[in-house]
Amino acid sequence: MDLYTESKLKEWGFSTEIIEVFKDEEINEMALLSLTETMITQLFPKIGQRSVFLKKLGELKDLKNLSVQKIELQPKHPAIDWDNLEFEVTDTDNILLPFDGNVVEEEISLNDSALVSSNTSITKKHNEYSSDFEDSINWLKNNIQPETTLVKLWKETSNFRLNQSLNNIKLFPGLTKPTGYLLIEIDFIQLFPTKEMGLLNKFECFKEHLKKMLKIKKPYLGSQEESLLQQLFTPVKLGDDDLAAFSILPRLFQPVSTVITKINGSSSTRTTHKPSKLEQEAAFIVNIINVNELKSLNSAKIERAFSLGLTVQPYVVIVGSSTTPEIAYYAVIEDTYFKLETVIKAFDVCFKSFHTLNLEYPVEAKQVWTFFQIYFYGIQAASKSDQQFVSVKSLLKDINN
Numbered sequence: 001m002d003l004y005t006e007s008k009l010k011e012w013g014f015s016t017e018i019i020e021v022f023k024d025e026e027i028n029e030m031a032l033l034s035l036t037e038t039m040i041t042q043l044f045p046k047i048g049q050r051s052v053f054l055k056k057l058g059e060l061k062d063l064k065n066l067s068v069q070k071i072e073l074q075p076k077h078p079a080i081d082w083d084n085l086e087f088e089v090t091d092t093d094n095i096l097l098p099f100d101g102n103v104v105e106e107e108i109s110l111n112d113s114a115l116v117s118s119n120t121s122i123t124k125k126h127n128e129y130s131s132d133f134e135d136s137i138n139w140l141k142n143n144i145q146p147e148t149t150l151v152k153l154w155k156e157t158s159n160f161r162l163n164q165s166l167n168n169i170k171l172f173p174g175l176t177k178p179t180g181y182l183l184i185e186i187d188f189i190q191l192f193p194t195k196e197m198g199l200l201n202k203f204e205c206f207k208e209h210l211k212k213m214l215k216i217k218k219p220y221l222g223s224q225e226e227s228l229l230q231q232l233f234t235p236v237k238l239g240d241d242d243l244a245a246f247s248i249l250p251r252l253f254q255p256v257s258t259v260i261t262k263i264n265g266s267s268s269t270r271t272t273h274k275p276s277k278l279e280q281e282a283a284f285i286v287n288i289i290n291v292n293e294l295k296s297l298n299s300a301k302i303e304r305a306f307s308l309g310l311t312v313q314p315y316v317v318i319v320g321s322s323t324t325p326e327i328a329y330y331a332v333i334e335d336t337y338f339k340l341e342t343v344i345k346a347f348d349v350c351f352k353s354f355h356t357l358n359l360e361y362p363v364e365a366k367q368v369w370t371f372f373q374i375y376f377y378g379i380q381a382a383s384k385s386d387q388q389f390v391s392v393k394s395l396l397k398d399i400n401n
Contacts, residue, residue, distance in 0.1 A: 198377035
């Protein structure tokens with residue numbers, strides 16, 4: 001049994017006993033994807049467990065099939081000799097214009113008298129390239145069923161939507177479905193083809209390194225320190241230690257000040273905002289007891305963010321605690337609540353939404369998510385300001401030692 005299969009079983013919420021069965025049967029990734037219903041019946045005698053496994057395996061196979069198909073962003077235009085392509089720059093817009101000497105003069109003329117015609121031609125060419133996706137985009141804006149068509153068109157338009165920064169959870173209703181997070185995963189695979197399993201592959205290792213670091217460094221974790229450490233080192237229920245590790249992570253960073261520009265009509269004001277440790281943690285993970293509190297929690301976050309000139313960015317909500325019979329995990333993106341199987345999956349979806357939906361890390365927890373990005377997914381920080389987080393560099397060094 002390999003780490004991939006073990007991570008998947010944990011993500012899907014199966015017990016250690018089931019995982020041991022898979023280990024005994026030496027089921028690795030290839031074997032997992034090749035299991036027949038007869039084999040699955042032998043592995044899962046109980047119908048309930050078998051039904052859940054079949055559903056999860058089917059979803060995994062769909063994602064695997066989608067991730068290996070590649071599309072070309074723009075079709076090769078028949079009027080252009082692509083083997084002998086040169087470029088000319090227009091005087092008006094500095095737009096690179098394909099030129100092979102055979103395109104009609106009206107389309108490439110740089111003569112002053114032909115500028116209007118040339119610009120019209122450029123627009124026409126752009127429209128020709130994007131028209132291939134127009135019908136699909138319009139369908140996605142107005143439909144969520146059937147599921148097979150939704151997934152097919154989402155995959156086919158992935159490159160185009162991502163390059164045009166079209167993704168918006170309010171623009172495409174398919175994203176608001178309970179399974180909308182699968183569309184987020186499709187786009188993330190398109191953006192980072194080898195990074196999609198980063199959190200699942202590294203989380204067990206992270207927990208062990210975190211335990212080691214906490215024993216040596218002994219950082220102060222706030223008023224809940226004792227219960228969090230007990231939950232991490234001696235979990236009572238499966239997944240308690242995972243939840244503790246995510247709860248501890250934002251507590252390892254000292255909040256930093258951020259300059260916020262608040263626009264009031266035609267004027268703007270600049271203020272310096274330094275969140276408290278509790279605010280930093282709440283921008284990353286929130287724990288509530290009753291699911292009925294979800295919407296009021298999000299409304300309160302929106303009001304507070306508005307007062308500061310900010311917007312609410314994705315975050316994870318845990319409903320319940322280690323003492324309640326059940327715990328539910330949600331990734332909250334705007335006013336959409338994705339209920340996921342595990343806390344690991346909730347953070348996985350939350351992180352991927354930043355990159356696929358044109359969102360930004362919350363200012364209160366930017367350094368926490370920056371660490372998340374670098375350590376778990378191996379994606380280096382894009383801006384110099386993100387690269388200069390001393391606390392991120394320090395924790396990366398401590399965790400990797």
